[in-house]
Amino acid sequence: xxxxxxxxxxxxxxxxxxxxxxxxxxxxxxxxxxxxxxxxxxxxxxxxxxxxxxxxxxxxxxxxxxxxxxxxxxxxxxxxxxxxxxxxxxxxxxxxxxxxxxxxxxxxxxxxxxxxxxxxxxxxxxxxxxxxxxxxxxxxxxxxxxxxxxx
Numbered sequence: 001x002x003x004x005x006x007x008x009x010x011x012x013x014x015x016x017x018x019x020x021x022x023x024x025x026x027x028x029x030x031x032x033x034x035x036x037x038x039x040x041x042x043x044x045x046x047x048x049x050x051x052x053x054x055x056x057x058x059x060x061x062x063x064x065x066x067x068x069x070x071x072x073x074x075x076x077x078x079x080x081x082x083x084x085x086x087x088x089x090x091x092x093x094x095x096x097x098x099x100x101x102x103x104x105x106x107x108x109x110x111x112x113x114x115x116x117x118x119x120x121x122x123x124x125x126x127x128x129x130x131x132x133x134x135x136x137x138x139x140x141x142x143x144x145x146x147x148x149x150x151x
């Protein structure tokens with residue numbers, strides 16, 4: 001019985017040590033977060049605004065982020081910030097537009113047309129909040145409907 005207690009204590013200490021090692025390894029990423037491009041994100045989030053159906057952001061998160069940030073600025077009436085945010089769309093769009101144009105030409109055309117409408121409206125001295133929000137929602141829905149290209 002005297003030998004049994006040290007074995008239990010040794011086993012308990014070993015288990016605790018191993019459990020601690022496993023947690024540390026699991027929480028340490030193998031690559032720094034900045035090394036992973038945003039387009040490779042595989043998590044799916046959804047957004048809704050009012051009565052619209054949920055929109056997936058999994059396929060093109062950079063584009064969806066720009067649209068979401070622009071909508072937030074428009075909602076608050078900050079059209080200067082909205083224009084600044086939406087100017088980022090073209091940079092993100094250039095990264096994926098060729099693949100989308102080849103595989104989804106109709107969606108490509110819709111994104112191009114809607115982008116132009118939003119850009120033109122935001123350039124006005126007094127943009128229409130309602131019009132910009134409608135076009136941004138349309139853009140968001142179109143992007144969400146495009147399957148992720150395997151480029």
